[in-house]
Amino acid sequence: MKIITTEGITKKYNELCAVDNVSIEVSRGGIFGLLGPNGAGKTTLISMLVTMRRPTSGSAHVNGFDIAKQPDKVRRSIGIVFQDPSLDEELTAYENLELHAAMYGVKDNLKQTIDEVVELVGLKDRLHSIVKTFSGGMRRRLEIARGLVHRPTILFLDEPTLGLDPQTRTAIWEYIKDLRRKYDMTIVLTTHYMEEADSICDRIAIIDHGKIIVLDSPSVLKDSLLGDTVTIESPQAKKLAGILKKTGIEKCTLHDGKVTFCVNSGEKRIPEIIGLAKDRRIPVSSVNLHKPTLDDVFLHYTGKTIREENGSARDSMRMRRRAMGK
Numbered sequence: 163m164k165i166i167t168t169e170g171i172t173k174k175y176n177e178l179c180a181v182d183n184v185s186i187e188v189s190r191g192g193i194f195g196l197l198g199p200n201g202a203g204k205t206t207l208i209s210m211l212v213t214m215r216r217p218t219s220g221s222a223h224v225n226g227f228d229i230a231k232q233p234d235k236v237r238r239s240i241g242i243v244f245q246d247p248s249l250d251e252e253l254t255a256y257e258n259l260e261l262h263a264a265m266y267g268v269k270d271n272l273k274q275t276i277d278e279v280v281e282l283v284g285l286k287d288r289l290h291s292i293v294k295t296f297s298g299g300m301r302r303r304l305e306i307a308r309g310l311v312h313r314p315t316i317l318f319l320d321e322p323t324l325g326l327d328p329q330t331r332t333a334i335w336e337y338i339k340d341l342r343r344k345y346d347m348t349i350v351l352t353t354h355y356m357e358e359a360d361s362i363c364d365r366i367a368i369i370d371h372g373k374i375i376v377l378d379s380p381s382v383l384k385d386s387l388l389g390d391t392v393t394i395e396s397p398q399a400k401k402l403a404g405i406l407k408k409t410g411i412e413k414c415t416l417h418d419g420k421v422t423f424c425v426n427s428g429e430k431r432i433p434e435i436i437g438l439a440k441d442r443r444i445p446v447s448s449v450n451l452h453k454p455t456l457d458d459v460f461l462h463y464t465g466k467t468i469r470e471e472n473g474s475a476r477d478s479m480r481m482r483r484r485a486m487g488k
């Protein structure tokens with residue numbers, strides 16, 4: 163049985179279609195990633211699944227419950243870690259967890275449950291410290307622990323490592339992977355970090371402008387590109403793309419003064435292409451060859467790199483707030 167299904171779920175904010183007719187299925191167990199640039203609609207989609215926002219049209223079932231008709235049952239069976247910090251700064255870690263437990267009516271073995279969840283995220287020795295004194299990474303870990311107190315079947319994590327430094331980010335990945343190993347739990351996370359999706363997700367849905375572009379395991383997605391990716395930088399990238407077409411390379415993408423295309427045995431094709439460019443007096447500034455990554459998958463399906471799309475003002479404000487521990 164599928165643990166999450168959506169049927170044409172759509173969310174409009176006036177003219178803007180933030181989530182556009184999304185129909186997906188998520189199997190029980192494992193880590194499912196929603197990967198897309200800022201503004202793609204990830205938070206909006208998750209918010210509807212956790213019953214915090216109502217769809218404009220379409221429907222969804224989470225843990226077998228209808229999000230519109232049985233929101234309380236949905237809420238009780240899921241844990242949520244929000245994109246924006248949501249801890250009480252003035253309280254200790256224990257008090258934050260206790261408060262959450264009270265909201266969910268968790269009474270039995272509360273102390274033992276709290277001990278277990280903080281152990282899982284490596285915060286046992288800071289259980290009675292005030293959250294104000296915590297680093298960004300510790301706060302995130304506490305938020306994850308809090309999402310687990312009422313023993314949810316599904317844990318939703320919205321951008322779990324946004325704004326954290328690379329080392330802390332890798333540590334959070336390990337905690338998330340640990341959760342999957344230790345509990346029979348389904349984890350749904352959103353991210354705009356390719357590396358994150360690639361290293362921890364079993365399956366990924368790429369979302370762009372509210373639409374699901376493609377959905378599969380990271381390895382199947384990468385293998386689907388057939389070939390190596392070659393990127394050539396040139397002040398005359400457009401002209402170069404025209405010449406490539408004549409050599410049988412049909413699918414070229416132009417971006418930031420570069421032309422990108424996929425070929426088999428890229429290392430053998432590069433000298434030929436450079437020779438052609440030289441004949442036509444097209445300067446080449448740099449050449450790059452590499453095996454497929456999720457970046458290439460994104461570029462292939464959307465015609466742009468995820469990095470061009472990221473870095474909005476809203477996002478950098480969030481990162482600054484998190485770095486300052488606010």
Ligand SMILES: Nc1ncnc2c1ncn2[C@@H]1O[C@H](COP(=O)(O)OP(=O)(O)O)[C@@H](O)[C@H]1O
Nearest residue numbers: 175178180198199200201202203204205206207
């Ligand atoms: N409450 C809102 N009112 C109007 N527009 C919104 C609101 N929330 C999000 N949006 C817009 O919807 C789109 C998707 O946003 P969001 O779901 O936050 O994307 P993501 O989480 O992928 O960055 C964006 O264009 C965003 O500006």
Ligand SMILES: [Mg+2]
Nearest residue numbers: 204205245321
């Ligand atoms: Mg978001």
